Amino acid sequence: MSRLTQIVLTIACIALGLLLASQYRAQQSRSTAVSLAASGADQVAIISDLVENNASLRREIDALRRELASYQGAGEKSSLEAMVEELNRMRIVNGLLEVSGPGVEVQISGGLSALDLQDLINEMRNAGAEAVALNNRR
Template identity: 45%
Template structure:
C-alpha cells in the first residue's frame, strides 16, 4: 500500500474513532435517564451491554489506527502525517482512559446524602465547563462510564465507590470552579435542596488521574462490523 493510501486509511480510522466516541458520549448522557428507569436486572444488563460493546469497538479502532501509524513510520514524506495522527491518537487515548494523565484542575468533595443523579449532574457540569479528564474516588471516568447504585452504595461501572465522594477534574481550575459555584449554579442548588450536604471545591495545581481500570473480557459479544 502506498504512503498516501495508508495515510488516507489512517485518517478514515481516525474519523471512525471520532464518530464512535461521539456516539458513546450520547450513550453516556442517555444512561443517566436509563438508570432512573431500570426496574430489573435484565434492564440493567441491557444498559451496561450497550456501553461495553461501544467500549470494545473504540479500543479496536484505536488499535487499527496504531497499526496504520506504525506502517507509515519511515515512509518518505509521511512524517507530518504520522505526527498529526500520533497527536490525535494520544488525545483519543486520554479520552478513552488508556493512559494516566496529570494537570491542573479542581477537586470536589461531597459529604452527605447525595444521590446518583446528583453525582452525574456534577460530572456533566464539569464536562460542560471543559474538564478534559475526570475521576471519582480514584476511579477514572470515561465517556461511557455508568454511575449507578446497587441499592446500598454508589457504583462506577459496577465497582463500589464508598462515601464520601471526591470528584477530580483536570482543566482550567478557575473556569471549572466558577461553573460549579456560580449563583444559581449546581452546587448552590444542591446545598439549598439539602442543607445537610457539604460540598467544597478546591483548585489544585497538579492532579494525577489513573488509567481506566475496568477492562472487560468478552466471551460471546463481538463488535459489529
C-alpha cells in the first residue's frame, strides 16, 4: 500500500469514528428525553392514585368518626349491645354465621386466574355484599 492510500484510509476511519460517536450521543439524548417523558406520565399516574387513596382514607376516617359517635351517643342501647351487634356483623363478614336473603348468582365460564377471582370477590364486597359463597363455601 502506498503512503497516500494509508493516509486516506486513516482519515476515512477517523471520520467514520466521529460520525458513529455523534450518532451514539444523539441516540442517548433521545433515549433520555423519552424516559423523562415516560417518567412524567408515570408521575401523573402516581399522583392520581395518591389523590384517590387520600380521598378513600378521608371517607374511611369519616365513617369511623360516625361509628365512634354512635357508640358514644347510644342512648337506648348499652355499649355492650352495640359491641355484640358489631361482633355479629364481623362474624357474618368472616363467614362464621349463616345469612339469608336476596342475593346474586354469578356463573363464570372459561378460565379464571386466582387473582381475577380475588378481584371479583373484592368488587362484590365493595359493592355491598354481606356474604360471598364460592362453590357453596363461604
